[in-house]
Amino acid sequence: MENYDIIVVGAGPGGLFAAINCGGENKKVLVIERNSSAGKKLLISGAGRCNLTHQGNIKDFLNYYGDNGGFIKHSLFKFTNEDLMDFFKKRGIALISNEDGKVFPETLKSSDILNILLKECKRKEISIKYNQRVEKVNYNKEKLAFYIETKENRYTSKYLVIATGGKSYSNTGSTGDGYVFAEKLGHTIEEPAPSLTPLYIKDYPFRELSGTSFENLPIALWRNKKKIKSYRGDVLLTHKNISGPGILNFSRYVLPGDIIRINFIGIKGEEAFRAEFIEKVISRGKSMIKTILKEYPLSKRFIDKLMDIAGIFQDLKCGELSKKNRNRLVEILTNFPMEVEGLGDFNLAMATRGGVSLKEVSPKTMESRIIKGLYFCGEVLDIDGDTGGYNIQGAFSMGKLAAKWIIKDMKGE
Ligand SMILES: Cc1cc2nc3c(=O)[nH]c(=O)nc-3n(C[C@H](O)[C@H](O)[C@H](O)COP(=O)(O)OP(=O)(O)OC[C@H]3O[C@@H](n4cnc5c(N)ncnc54)[C@H](O)[C@@H]3O)c2cc1C
Secondary structure (H helix, E strand, C coil), X not given: CEEEEEEEECCCXXXXXXXHHHCCCCCXXXXXXXXXXXXXXXXXXXXXCCCCEECCCHHHHHHHCHHHHHHHHHHHHHCXXXXXXXXXXXXXXXXXXXXXXXXXXXXXXXXXXXXXXXXXXXXXXXXXXXXXCCCEEEEXXXXXXXXXXXXXXXXXXXXXXXXXXXXXXXXXXXXXHHXXXXXXXXXXXXXXXXXXXXXXXXXXXXXXXXXXXXXXXXXXXXXXXXXXXXXXXXXXXXXXXXXXXXXXXXHHHCCCCCEEEECCCCCCCHHHHHHHHHHHHHHCCCCEHHHHHCCCCCCHHHHHHHHHHHCCCCCCEHXXXXXXXXXXXXXXXXXXXXXXXXXXCCCCCCEEEEXXXXXXXXXXXXXXXXXXXXXXXXXXXXXXXXXXXHXXXXXXXXXXXXXHHHHHHHCCC
């Protein structure tokens, strides 16, 4: 049995950062990783470029974690995007941001980010055991100690950080093991499901429009004939499903059977567009309807398709458009309903919603409210961010906070 002060399960950004911030001053810190190397998911993040954070105001970050933003507030404010950027800049990594505010290493190589983390682990003399999958985690109340088993070895420690990630892209090593450990230790698991994932639509009508994208469209979610959420974001039509940042971010709220309604006119609300469109149709009787539609940010192919869906002849003139068809066209343009057949599975989802219930973890310390000395950080928790660097920032901030409180506890502060 090997004895450590602190054991971290999982060498993703959350686990590595927790370990780095616990390390040094002769503390014995161990990271156990099932893969033969660290940060497999980090390496593929941002298409291999690692969108590690966002350059927006940290206060605005709270809007990008769905309904659970409140939980992550403390960790984000204690270790902000600026702090994270400084951490890498001080270690020689130049960073850039794109027009959307997403931050990347200038080299656009996620391996540069990972290498800094591994270098820090080395500097702080943190042990990392690779190719060891933690299979069992037990807690001994009398001894206040955790017992961790892999096929290869047994370990014990006073502090345990579970940083095993979510369930998506399981070939990166995150297969949901952390949920099993947490449950065994008395924690509740909110049903994990794919997030940041495309939506499959019943009788999907836009197959041949694959590649068409729209900026900043209003999207509404309907369930049991009630509107339950609305959102704005970019939408991409693919040959199989609807995707794009707006849909991916919204997917955390969606269930099969829901109706998604999209306003393809985007800039205008339904009523404003209706009034403007009717006025144009009435005053320009000899113009083709298509000509009017081309005045909006819609491609010719898309207009043709929508007119087909509305059952309106392609060369119909405004003066020939019946009131019924006019209303139908406005409805299709501003409130296009699509029934969700299913969501992209864990092989497509970039994040996991659900996970270790936030009610049983302190947002101020990341410590379990059930077992002293047990900490969680990153995607294993029931919190998932939007695209834009919010997940990796979240994992770093939570890892940092967990470490801070472990150190305080060790010092008896
Ligand atoms: C394709 C893709 C692209 C993404 N791009 C971005 C992006 O650009 N920006 C962004 O912010 N987010 C992005 N994400 C999400 C982001 O990568 C994750 O949210 C983040 O990596 C979570 O960090 P983590 O440390 O919590 O978990 P992970 O990175 O999942 O790490 C968990 C680690 O635990 C290990 N582990 C699991 N179980 C065990 C066990 N039983 N024993 C030992 N080890 C175990 C795993 O092997 C893994 O190494 C992307 C995700 C995907 C899938």
